[in-house]
Amino acid sequence: MRWSRYFRSKEESDGLERVEKVVVFGGGSFGTAMGVSLARQNKAGQVTMLLRDPYLCKDINEQHCNTRYLKDYELPPNVNATTSAAEALAGAQFAIHAVPVQHTRAFLQGIKELIPPTLPIISVSKGIEVTSGQLMSEVIPSVLGKKQPTVYLSGPSFAKEVMMGRPTGIVAASKDKALARSVQRLFASPDMRVNTTTDVIGVEICGSLKNVLAIAAGIVEGLDLGPNAMAALVAQGCSEIRWLATKMGAKAATISGLSGLGDIMLTCYGSLSRNRTVGVRLGRGERLPDILASSSQVAEGVATAAVVVNLARKYRVQLPVLTAVAQVVDGHITAEQAVFEIMNLPQIEERP
Numbered sequence: 001m002r003w004s005r006y007f008r009s010k011e012e013s014d015g016l017e018r019v020e021k022v023v024v025f026g027g028g029s030f031g032t033a034m035g036v037s038l039a040r041q042n043k044a045g046q047v048t049m050l051l052r053d054p055y056l057c058k059d060i061n062e063q064h065c066n067t068r069y070l071k072d073y074e075l076p077p078n079v080n081a082t083t084s085a086a087e088a089l090a091g092a093q094f095a096i097h098a099v100p101v102q103h104t105r106a107f108l109q110g111i112k113e114l115i116p117p118t119l120p121i122i123s124v125s126k127g128i129e130v131t132s133g134q135l136m137s138e139v140i141p142s143v144l145g146k147k148q149p150t151v152y153l154s155g156p157s158f159a160k161e162v163m164m165g166r167p168t169g170i171v172a173a174s175k176d177k178a179l180a181r182s183v184q185r186l187f188a189s190p191d192m193r194v195n196t197t198t199d200v201i202g203v204e205i206c207g208s209l210k211n212v213l214a215i216a217a218g219i220v221e222g223l224d225l226g227p228n229a230m231a232a233l234v235a236q237g238c239s240e241i242r243w244l245a246t247k248m249g250a251k252a253a254t255i256s257g258l259s260g261l262g263d264i265m266l267t268c269y270g271s272l273s274r275n276r277t278v279g280v281r282l283g284r285g286e287r288l289p290d291i292l293a294s295s296s297q298v299a300e301g302v303a304t305a306a307v308v309v310n311l312a313r314k315y316r317v318q319l320p321v322l323t324a325v326a327q328v329v330d331g332h333i334t335a336e337q338a339v340f341e342i343m344n345l346p347q348i349e350e351r352p
C-alpha cells in the first residue's frame with residue numbers, strides 16, 4: 001500500500017466529526033485567514049469572528065469582505081462577524097486566538113466568564129508579553145486557568161498566502177497529544193499540512209524570536225548591505241535563537257523545523273512580513289513611531305525585542321544581533337551604529 005493512501009485511510013478512520021462552529025478572537029489578517037481556511041473546507045459549519053469594530057463587522061457580514069485587513073479577498077458565506085462575545089462563543093467547539101500578544105491578557109480577562117473551561121483555545125499569536133516576560137502558553141493559562149485546553153499554532157504562514165490557498169506548512173504544539181492531533185485534522189487540507197509536537201516552549205520561543213530577527217533582516221535590506229550581509233546576519237540570528245531556545249528547553253527538531261528555521265526563512269526573506277518591513281524602513285532612516293503610526297497591522301517583533309534583552313541576561317546567553325534590534329527599536333542606537341558595533345565585535349571561533 002502506498003504510504004499516502006495508508007495515512008489517508010488511517011485519518012479517515014479516525015477523522016474529526018464535522019465541527020459545527022469555530023470562533024475567532026481578533027478579526028485581523030491572520031485570524032481571518034485561518035477562519036477562512038476552515039470555512040472553505042466546510043470543516044467548520046460556521047466561523048464567527050469576534051471583533052471590536054461594528055463597521056468592520058457590517059462589511060464582513062454584508063460584503064463578505066474584511067475591508068480593513070484583507071480587502072482583496074472574498075470571504076465564504078459561512079464566515080460572519082460580531083462584536084458580542086456571548087454571540088460569538090455560543091456553540092463554538094474551538095476558538096482561534098489571533099489577538100496580538102500585548103493585548104491578549106486584557107482581551108481574555110474581559111471575556112473569560114463567557115469562555116467554557118473545556119473550549120480548546122488555538123493560539124496563533126507569536127510573541128512574548130512585555131509586562132511579564134511570559135509566552136502565550138503562560139499568559140493564556142494565567143487568565144483562563146491551567147486546565148483550559150490549549151494548542152499553539154506556528155510556522156511559515158503569511159495570511160495572504162493562506163487566503164490565496166497556497167500550500168502552507170505549520171505546527172500544532174500542545175502537551176495534549178490528542179488535542180494537537182484534533183487541531184491537525186481540523187486544519188489539514190490539500191493546501192495546509194499540520195505537524196504536531198509537544199514542544200510548546202520551542203514552538204513559541206522560535207515563533208517569537210523570528211519576528212525580532214526579521215526586523216534585523218529588514219534593517220540589512222533597508223541599508224542595502226547586500227546578500228552576503230543578509231546571509232551572515234540570518235545565520236548569526238539562527239545561532240542566537242538556537243542558543244536561547246535550547247537554554248529555555250526547546251528541542252533541536254523544533255528549532256530546525258517549520259516553526260524555527262522554516263518561519264525564520266519566510267519572515268527574514270519574505271517581503272510580506274510586517275516585522276521585516278519595519279526593519280527595512282528603520283534601515284532607510286524612518287523613525288519607529290512614524291512607521292508604527294502608518295500601519296494598522298501589528299509587528300510583534302517590536303515589543304518582543306525588549307524582552308529578548310532580559311532573556312539574554314536571565315539565561316546568560318550573548319545575543320548581539322537580537323539585542324541590537326532592541327537598542328535600535330528603543331532609539332538608543334541607529335541602524336548604522338548597530339551594524340558598525342556588530343561588525344567590530346571580537347573575531348571569534350564558531351560556537352556550537
Ligand SMILES: NC(=O)c1ccc[n+]([C@@H]2O[C@H](COP(=O)([O-])OP(=O)(O)OC[C@H]3O[C@@H](n4cnc5c(N)ncnc54)[C@H](O)[C@@H]3O)[C@@H](O)[C@H]2O)c1
Pocket residue numbers: 026027028029030031032052069098099100101103107124125126127157158159160296297298300
Ligand atoms: N498576519 C500574518 O501573516 C500572521 C501569520 C501567523 C501568525 N500571525 C500572528 O497572529 C497574531 C495576530 O496577527 P494579525 O496579523 O492577525 O494582526 P493584525 O494586525 O492583522 O490584526 C490584529 C487584530 O487584533 C485586534 N486587536 C488589536 N488590539 C486589540 C485589543 N486590545 N483587543 C482586541 N482585539 C485587538 C485588531 O483589531 C485586529 O483585528 C499576531 O501575533 C501575529 O504575529 C500573523
Ligand SMILES: O=P(O)(O)OC[C@H](O)CO
Pocket residue numbers: 126155156157158159211214263266267272273274275276298299300
Ligand atoms: O508579518 P509577520 O512578520 O508578522 O510574519 C507573519 C507570520 O508570522 C509569518 O509566518
